[in-house]
Amino acid sequence: MKPKNITIKNLAEVVAAKAARPEVMKPQKVNDKWRMPKMSAMAIARRRKEYLKAGKEWPWDIPHKIVEKRVPFKGHLRELRYRQKKEEIARCMARMPKLIEEYRKRTAERKKKKKEEGLLGLLRKPREVPGVSSRV
Structure with a gap:
């Protein structure tokens, strides 16, 4: 359940970027249990580093969430x-x-x-x- 006073401005962008990743980079749910991705986070980081060194752009970057809190100011x-x-x-x-x-x-x-x-x-x-x- 999401709190009412918090919104994520770029939620659609983050969800789309996570969905666009290859299956080997995503965790998978099998029989109501989550399994780790086939490619570890370290291996993904190494592959990303190789891409960037070669001058290519890494296509599977996930943007940071922009969180906005709407809390009324009660005063000091x-x-x-x-x-x-x-x-x-x-x-x-x-x-x-x-x-x-x-x-x-x-x-x-x-x-x-x-x-x-x-x-x-x-x-x-x-x-x-x-x-x-x-x-x-």
């Missing part, structure tokens, strides 16, 4: 990740003003708290002595 993974990253950035940027406002409030509170806990803050606080109640 980096492109998918780029889109996801852009969406994530947009989502985070939408939350940014609120986060900045919260950050500024926290830092202002921290500064205020630090100022109160500093040296001046210690002077303003009543001193607590352990073991003595502050109720008098």
